[in-house]
Amino acid sequence: MKTRFLSLCLVLTLLVGCAFNSVWKIEPEVALDAPSTDLTIPLGTPIVVHAHSIFVDETDGIRMDLMYSDGDHTFSQPMNVLLQDTENVLWVGDTQWLAPQPGEYELYVVLTTPQENAESEHVEVTVLAGPPSATLTPAAIPPSPLLTLTADKTSLIAGECTYLRWSVANLQPQSIDLNGQPVPPQGEMQICPCQTMTYDLIVFAGDKYAQSVTVQVSGSCAMPTVTPIPAPVIQFWADTNPLKAGSCTFLHWAVSNASQVFLNGNQTAQTGQQQVCLCSSTTYVLDVIGQDGNKYQQTRTIDVSGSCVTPPPPQDTTPPPVPTPLSPGNLDxxxxxxxAYCPLTLRWQAVSDPSGVTYSVILQEKAPNGEWTTVGSWDNLTTAQKDIHGVAECDYSAHRWQVRARDGAGNWSNWSSWMYYVSPVP
Known part of the structure; x- marks a missing residue:
């Protein structure tokens, strides 16, 4: 009987233990990384304190404080807290501690979460007396931050307005946001919500602090009807397309609901036409500025077959007039x-031609046997005269000369009649 009773008790104990383990909850912890052992330092030597969290699920609202006790009093010093690993929720805290006076101190870290608190292991720090120094006042526990966020009215009809008012005190904020927008530490803002809204005042100052207010809204805001601005209506065409090279057609355009119209970059009326005569395919561009300020564009290409050939001007085959000799000499x-005594000047009547005129002159001398031989020949004369002063040209004998004209197209006139004169010995 006693054996059965002991067996029953053992079974019940195991069952209770299993049930107890099944509802066991792991509490958050904080580990003191530095200093990790007891130590002795001279007065005035700062100590770097480092800690990290264990088994913490929260990603905000975490606080770490360094606690130090001289045996009679316990003081608190806030630590800088940073979420170092978001995936594994690892919080780390850092600060620097300086003993206010010689003595023996006990240091540890307190972790504060929205749900639980935890305390690290303790270390002993002995601070030795050093040279006289000013007495340091132990760090006082900072006052709790004060955040206020209120609405003048928290129940509105859709479209009705009220004011949000906020104030942040007792901390040095790194940032203050109201619904994601930066705001000053104190202020007010008019709001006219069309639906129920929650407004959040978020403050970062080492830690994150928040305050919220909800404004209940009944009904809905009627949205005004907006009449859209019509787009331009564009018509752009040519009477004839394609064309034969050298022929003409009319280009037409008609535009409505526009503020400006440009044809190939030149401003024009909204309705118009233009005659075009083309030798090659040409593209025309119609740019339209709509009443909404947007730009619209249409193009029209007129295809042209063949090419425009300009006939060459008719060839000039008409010779210039025959110049008339004037002096010296006679025609018989x-x-x-x-x-005529040398030196002398041969002169003739000038002639003209649209293409311009130059002259050629021949001077001949009569030999004793009665034959005429050329003693001077000149071309490309631009004036209606020629000076004679050379030995051969001025030899005592009978002379004769004649002249002809040449135009710019290369046409020669006939030679003029001979003019006869005698050059006696002076």
């Missing part, structure tokens, strides 16, 4: 000869 070799 059988009359009394004209006497």
């Amino acid at each position: 070799p059988n009359t009394t000869p004209v006497t």
Whole structure:
């Protein structure tokens, strides 16, 4: 009987133990990384304190404080806290501690979470007396931060307005945001919500602090009807397309609901036409600025077949007029000869041609045997005269000369009649 009772008790103990283990909850912890052992330091030597969290699930609202006790009093010093690993929720805390006076101190870290608190292991720090120094006042526990966020009215009809008012005190904020927008430490803002809204005041100052207010809204805001601005209506065409090279057609355009119209970059009326005569395919561009300010564009290409050939101007084959000799001399070799002393000047009547005129002159001398031989020949003369002063040209004998004209197209006139004169010995 006693054996059965002991067996029953053992079974019940195992069952209770299993049930107890099944509802066991792991509490958050904090580990003191530095200093990790007891130590002795001279007065005035700062100590770096480092700690990290264990088994913490929260990703905000975490606080770490360094606690130090001299045996009679316990003081608190806030630590800088940082979420170092978001995936594994690893919080780390750092601060620097300086003993206010010689003595023996006990140091540890307190972790504060929204649900639980935890305390690290303790270390003993002995601070030895050093040179006289000013007495340091132990760090006082900072006052709790004060955040306020209120609404003048928290129940509105859709479209009705009220004011949000906020104030942040007792901390040095790194940032203050109201619904994601930076705001000053104190202020007010008019709001006119069309639906129920929650407003969040978020403050980062080492830790994260928050305050919220909800404004209940009944009904809905009627949205005004907006009449859209119509887009331009564009018509752009040519009477004839394609064209034969050299022929003409009319280009037409008609635009409505526009503020400006440009044809190939030149401003024009919203409705118009233009005659075009083309030798090659050409593209025309119609740019339209709509009443909404947007730009619209249409293009029209007129295809042209063949090419425009400009006929060459007719060839000039008409010779210039025959120049008339003036002096010296006469046209009849059988009359009394004209006497001309060297040097002398041959002169003739100038002629003209649209393409311009130059002259050629031949001077001949009569030999004793009665034959005429050329003693001077000149081309490309631009004036209607030629000076004679050379030895060969001025030899005592009978002379004759004649002239002809050449135009810019290369046409020659006939030679003029001979003019006869005698050059006696002076």
